Amino acid sequence: MTVVRALARPLLSVIFVVQGANAIRNPEPLVPKAQPVTDRMMPMVKKVAPPQVSDRIPDTTANLVRLNGAAQLLGGVALASGKGRRLAAGVLAVSLVPTTLAGHPFWLEKDKTVRNQQRISFMKNLGILGGLLLAAVDTEGKPGVAWRATHGARAAKRETKRGAKAAKREAKQLAREAKHAARLAKAELS
Known part of the structure; x- marks a missing residue:
């Protein structure tokens, strides 16, 4: 493993480990922002998921926030350690989409300053998503x-x-x- 990879993976994963742990411990502050996204996404997810998976998806938004936090925490630890790094990067990329949509809906903001801050955060998450996609396909120079x-x-x-x-x-x-x-x-x- 190169020095760049040894540094980049933990740097990329630190936000997921910290925010994932926070979401597991204390999901309530995140529920109001997550609610509109979960209300729209969960019916679609339950419709396409097999019944054995669909029946196990949590019904409350707080538990969905915890589940997303657990995926981020575990994915972040796996990416940082290099164990299952490609799968972990893929899981983190998937978990980042609803997090970004719920956390930074700049298009809904009326205040120009808040809208600009949310847009910047949204674009930062897009940059992180790009890094995760690269990490998901990185074969470390091996075919x-x-x-x-x-x-x-x-x-x-x-x-x-x-x-x-x-x-x-x-x-x-x-x-x-x-x-x-x-x-x-x-x-x-x-």
Whole structure:
């Protein structure tokens, strides 16, 4: 792991660890802002989720805030430690979307100063989202699964062709040797 990655992951994850822990311990201050988002998103989520998942989704906004906080806390710790870092970055990216929509709805603000502050915070979260997306696809310079699958298939095809050509050459050589042996046997009989 490079020094940059060793520094960047904990720096990127610290906000999620701190805010996730706060949301778990004390969700009530976040509920009023989260309520409009959860009211709109949860019916859609419950509709597309399988019944076994849909039945387990919390009904109260406070518990949804806690669940999002738990996802952020666990994802932040995993990203910072490097254990399951790509999955953790993906989970954090997904959890950041409702957090940003609920926490920084600048389009609803009437006061220009507050709207500007909310817009800046919204854009900062977009920047963090971009960093999380990069972390989610970072293979640390090693080929990813898609690359390995594509190149593995090509290598297998190449090796199969080489094997077929070698077998063909071998068969021709054996045929020549058999012909030669037949001639020798015929000459001895004559």
